[in-house]
Amino acid sequence: xxxxxxARPTGDVLxxxxxxxVSFDGFKALNDLSLVVEEGELRTIIGPNGxxxxxxxxxxxxxxxxxxxxxxxxxxxDLTRLDEAEIANLGIGRKxxxxxxxxNLxxxxNLExxxxxxxxxxxxxxxxxxPERRERIAxxxxxIGLAEDSRKPAGALSHGQKQWLEIGMLLxxxxxxxxxxxxxxxxxxxxxxxxxxxxxxxAQDRTIVVVxxxxxxxxxxxxxxxxxxxGSVLAEGxxxxxxxxxxxxxxxxxx
Amino acid sequence: xxxxxxxxERGAWNARFWTGFVLxxxxxxxxxxxxxxxxxxxxxxxxxxxLVPLLGKYLCYAILALSLDLVWGYAGILSLGHGAxxxxxxxxxxxxxxxxxxxxxxYGNPLLPDFMVFLNWNELPWFWxxxxxxxxxxxxxxxxxxxxxxxxxxxxxxxxxxxxxLSIITQAMTYALWLAFFRNDMGFGGNNGLTDYKDILGWDxxxxxxRLGLYLASVVGxxxxxLVCRFIIASKLGRVLLAVRDAESRVRFLGYSTTRxxxxxxxxxxxxxxxxxxxxxxxxxxxxxxxxxxxxxIEIAIWVSVGGRGTxxxxxLGAALVNLAKTWLTxxxxxxxxxxxxxxxxxxxxxxxxxxxxxxxxxxxxxxxAPAGAVxxxxxxxxxx
Numbered sequence: 354x355x356x357x358x359x360a361r362p363t364g365d366v367l368x369x370x371x372x373x374x375v376s377f378d379g380f381k382a383l384n385d386l387s388l389v390v391e392e393g394e395l396r397t398i399i400g401p402n403g404x405x406x407x408x409x410x411x412x413x414x415x416x417x418x419x420x421x422x423x424x425x426x427x428x429x430x431d432l433t434r435l436d437e438a439e440i441a442n443l444g445i446g447r448k449x450x451x452x453x454x455x456x457n458l459x460x461x462x463n464l465e466x467x468x469x470x471x472x473x474x475x476x477x478x479x480x481x482x483x484p485e486r487r488e489r490i491a492x493x494x495x496x497i498g499l500a501e502d503s504r505k506p507a508g509a510l511s512h513g514q515k516q517w518l519e520i521g522m523l524l525x526x527x528x529x530x531x532x533x534x535x536x537x538x539x540x541x542x543x544x545x546x547x548x549x550x551x552x553x554x555x556a557q558d559r560t561i562v563v564v565x566x567x568x569x570x571x572x573x574x575x576x577x578x579x580x581x582x583x584g585s586v587l588a589e590g591x592x593x594x595x596x597x598x599x600x601x602x603x604x605x606x607x608x
Numbered sequence: 609x610x611x612x613x614x615x616x617e618r619g620a621w622n623a624r625f626w627t628g629f630v631l632x633x634x635x636x637x638x639x640x641x642x643x644x645x646x647x648x649x650x651x652x653x654x655x656x657x658x659l660v661p662l663l664g665k666y667l668c669y670a671i672l673a674l675s676l677d678l679v680w681g682y683a684g685i686l687s688l689g690h691g692a693x694x695x696x697x698x699x700x701x702x703x704x705x706x707x708x709x710x711x712x713x714x715y716g717n718p719l720l721p722d723f724m725v726f727l728n729w730n731e732l733p734w735f736w737x738x739x740x741x742x743x744x745x746x747x748x749x750x751x752x753x754x755x756x757x758x759x760x761x762x763x764x765x766x767x768x769x770x771x772x773x774l775s776i777i778t779q780a781m782t783y784a785l786w787l788a789f790f791r792n793d794m795g796f797g798g799n800n801g802l803t804d805y806k807d808i809l810g811w812d813x814x815x816x817x818x819r820l821g822l823y824l825a826s827v828v829g830x831x832x833x834x835l836v837c838r839f840i841i842a843s844k845l846g847r848v849l850l851a852v853r854d855a856e857s858r859v860r861f862l863g864y865s866t867t868r869x870x871x872x873x874x875x876x877x878x879x880x881x882x883x884x885x886x887x888x889x890x891x892x893x894x895x896x897x898x899x900x901x902x903x904x905x906i907e908i909a910i911w912v913s914v915g916g917r918g919t920x921x922x923x924x925l926g927a928a929l930v931n932l933a934k935t936w937l938t939x940x941x942x943x944x945x946x947x948x949x950x951x952x953x954x955x956x957x958x959x960x961x962x963x964x965x966x967x968x969x970x971x972x973x974x975x976x977x978a979p980a981g982a983v984x985x986x987x988x989x990x991x992x993x
Contacts, residue, residue, distance in 0.1 A: 438863050457853075
């Protein structure tokens with residue numbers, strides 16, 4: 354397998370974390386974490402439970418404020434000063450571990466809310482669906498295989514379909530950076546393969562950070578891997594490199 | 609009842625809707641006045657004069673129910689303080705009506721309402737200035753509750769107070785106002801409130817014609833409130849609000865400011881509650897601090913849940929039906945009214961979580977004639993065409 358097949362790092366730093374520390378009641382979820390993701394890169398992040406993977410995403414998306422350290426996007430946007438909505442509007446999208454779609458809205462409406470469009474309250478009140486937007490929603494619907502279900506309430510979808518709808522919601526917005534938290538959790542083998550193909554396809558024209566437990570899936574992405582352990586980076590490199598790293602074997606893969 | 613995904617009422621503006629709207633408008637706005645004015649009083653179809661302000665009162669309650677449903681049913685904000693916005697609007701109207709009394713008060717003071725003379729006040733407090741003009745009072749009816757809700761909502765939503773905590777602080781808000789308005793020094797008539805009105809816009813408030821006019825104003829008010837609520841929930845913002853109700857943090861990660869969306873809908877809702885209060889006061893002839901009582905606000909939530917929250921029709925029906933029962937029961941057997949109200953709430957919550965309208969829709973879908981296993985098409989939901 355050719356390592357780093359999809360990743361075409363341009364050398365420009367897109368996401369920069371330096372010395373980030375987050376503690377909850379004395380427990381350091383992130384401990385002096387430093388991480389650099391380059392523009393155009395596909396990066397997988399692995400680590401045992403409690404290694405700080407989800408907290409790292411919370412910090413980047415504004416859900417959690419770090420106690421110490423700096424987080425920059427595109428070099429000059431200080432993410433520690435912005436709230437969730439502002440960060441999302443900078444072009445950072447996030448997919449949660451548990452699929453969270455809006456269950457009482459239809460599949461179509463879920464995508465409509467995710468469309469790249471003005472987020473202002475007043476504008477939203479008077480927004481109308483132009484033919485181009487409908488077109489875009491329809492194209493996304495067929496890409497995620499939910500064209501038949503567009504009028505179904507999202508709550509009536511199967512688990513795998515919800516995951517896909519959530520990916521579709523990230524797709525339609527055209528974000529510069531996507532953070533995917535365990536995108537194949539609860540998926541069948543077939544769905545996992547399809548998702549890997551979709552992520553590789555998406556990685557052609559944007560930066561993606563994937564947090565995952567499933568090593569087979571990580572291998573199939575063939576991207577640079579960062580191993581987190583106890584809130585900081587333990588190892589970084591190709592899948593082969595980290596799999597042969599003695600400390601990694603000790604804390605994670607060896608068990 | 610298992611999990612059933614029911615399409616909310618988020619209607620299309622089609623011919624079917626407008627037919628229903630116009631028909632309801634004709635019945636309320638034309639039939640009632642006809643039966644009141646042009647049918648012989650001894651006819652069984654006649655609407656007697658005393659019934660007109662009673663019906664008008666129900667319409668005001670329906671507007672109030674709509675305003676609560678907009679925030680609770682569609683945005684998940686259970687305000688238990690909407691009675692306060694209603695009362696604030698009512699007090700603004702009451703102040704106008706007090707200023708219209710002029711020299712006809714007991715003390716005959718041309719400038720000061722009776723209660724101020726009684727308290728030995730010599731001049732009109734600054735916040736009463738301008739209330740002798742109807743236009744100013746009408747603006748205040750919307751501005752006072754609106755600005756109050758804007759400030760209160762900004763503080764609450766910005767700090768991300770949600771759920772039961774928000775409900776509790778809205779109760780505390782109306783409770784605080786209740787205590788404040790009881791005080792004579794507040795300048796709003798204390799315990800007695802504002803009453804003994806003479807005329808509105810030059811019309812004697814006791815005349816049947818005036819009462820019919822106020823009733824008609826309530827019909828128009830309800831129509832406007834309904835259309836505005838429907839416009840909001842049918843818009844993309846309406847879908848953002850539903851999404852906020854179901855998964856607020858997820859909406860933030862999509863890039864929407866949920867604080868602003870909630871603030872907008874909370875303020876609009878408070879303005880309509882204020883309008884409802886202003887239409888209510890001249891029809892019942894009094895406004896006093898009891899309108900701020902925490903129980904009143906809880907009662908509004910019961911109307912909405914009985915009728916069916918998340919449906920505009922349900923909110924209006926609930927307000928009308930529960931109050932009809934209240935009028936009847938408090939006359940026939942006043943001691944059981946509160947038990948009835950409490951029982952109704954418990955029963956609705958346990959047996960009909962979607963209220964009367966939700967239960968009716970459920971029946972319609974589970975009828976054998978419906979194709980088996982079909983997912984009910986969202987009634988009038990936006991569709992890809």
